[in-house]
Amino acid sequence: MADPRPEHVLSDLQHGKAECRIVKVDRSSDLHVLHDLNVTTQLRGDFATAYTEGDNSHVHATDTQKNSVYALAREHGVTSPEAFLMVLADHWSAQPWVTGTWFAAEQHAWERLPANGHSFVRSGQETRTAWVQTYGDVRFVLAGLTDLVVLKSTGSEFRGFPRDRFTTLAETDDRILATSVTATWRYAGADTDGATDWATDWDTAYAAVRAALLGAFATTHSLALQQTIHAMATAALDACPDIAEIRIQCPNKHHFLVDLEPFGLDNPGEVFHAADRPYGLISATVTRAGAAAEPRAWAGIG
Numbered sequence: 001m002a003d004p005r006p007e008h009v010l011s012d013l014q015h016g017k018a019e020c021r022i023v024k025v026d027r028s029s030d031l032h033v034l035h036d037l038n039v040t041t042q043l044r045g046d047f048a049t050a051y052t053e054g055d056n057s058h059v060h061a062t063d064t065q066k067n068s069v070y071a072l073a074r075e076h077g078v079t080s081p082e083a084f085l086m087v088l089a090d091h092w093s094a095q096p097w098v099t100g101t102w103f104a105a106e107q108h109a110w111e112r113l114p115a116n117g118h119s120f121v122r123s124g125q126e127t128r129t130a131w132v133q134t135y136g137d138v139r140f141v142l143a144g145l146t147d148l149v150v151l152k153s154t155g156s157e158f159r160g161f162p163r164d165r166f167t168t169l170a171e172t173d174d175r176i177l178a179t180s181v182t183a184t185w186r187y188a189g190a191d192t193d194g195a196t197d198w199a200t201d202w203d204t205a206y207a208a209v210r211a212a213l214l215g216a217f218a219t220t221h222s223l224a225l226q227q228t229i230h231a232m233a234t235a236a237l238d239a240c241p242d243i244a245e246i247r248i249q250c251p252n253k254h255h256f257l258v259d260l261e262p263f264g265l266d267n268p269g270e271v272f273h274a275a276d277r278p279y280g281l282i283s284a285t286v287t288r289a290g291a292a293a294e295p296r297a298w299a300g301i302g
């Protein structure tokens with residue numbers, strides 16, 4: 001049937017199940033391992049008539065997509081968020097009417113307690129993230145982290161910025177620098193045959209990038225959060241040859257020195273008011289020289 005509203009153009013259709021919470025217990029040894037994921041599925045394809053006519057004959061129900069998350073976790077196991085999203089991508093890319101897919105995962109870390117092999121404490125303040133996108137046989141893998149909260153109690157300045165009639169901020173050669181890092185990186189190359197034969201060891205790569213981000217944050221004498229972001233991004237590219245580009249977004253979690261003079265006290269950089277808003281919001285993407293931009297890898301990802 002013809003589109004009932006031909007004067008309007010329908011685009012960007014996708015549907016799936018958001019935030020499927022799954023905890024997979026690996027019981028293959030007495031030392032159990034937990035994979036705690038929040039998985040989102042999205043399918044693109046020949047679904048327009050569901051929107052224009054209410055014809056659901058091509059619609060893979062979001063409930064079915066949710067069930068696939070749990071069933072495929074049982075059938076294939078979960079080793080890393082990236083590997084599990086690859087399993088979902090393999091499955092859904094092969095279904096009728098599907099021309100593209102988009103899967104996301106957030107992973108919360110658990111650490112085994114020493115008492116036995118099956119008791120855990122949540123570990124790591126940050127959340128690990130991953131995305132797999134497919135366009136036919138082309139596949140992109142992104143990974144990242146969010147809520148990695150870091151602070152330096154010295155080794156940070158902010159000076160030399162322009163002053164105009166609205167400027168009140170004092171220049172400083174010693175301040176607290178604190179932020180909550182969100183970083184997302186794209187693994188180099190895009191599979192063109194739909195195969196899951198990426199050589200990257202996802203957990204090793206994640207650990208290398210995380211360590212590089214933290215190392216650069218700690219060791220960069222910061223003249224601005226912008227400079228620290230650049231240092232973190234380049235350190236990540238240097239630490240992990242498999243990644244082609246990295247996007248970093250950092251709120252500047254301002255810490256203001258409290259004026260204690262009214263109380264007859266000095267304050268040599270010891271007592272701060274940790275403000276939660278407003279906050280500076282600073283971001284950048286750094287791409288390895290020669291790597292092609294791949295905007296399709298980032299579609300739908302903030």
Ligand SMILES: O=c1[nH]c(=O)c2[nH]c(=O)[nH]c2[nH]1
Nearest residue numbers: 158169223224225226252280
């Ligand atoms: O590292 C900073 N970058 C800025 O752009 C900025 N702006 C501001 O007020 N403080 C800071 N700090």
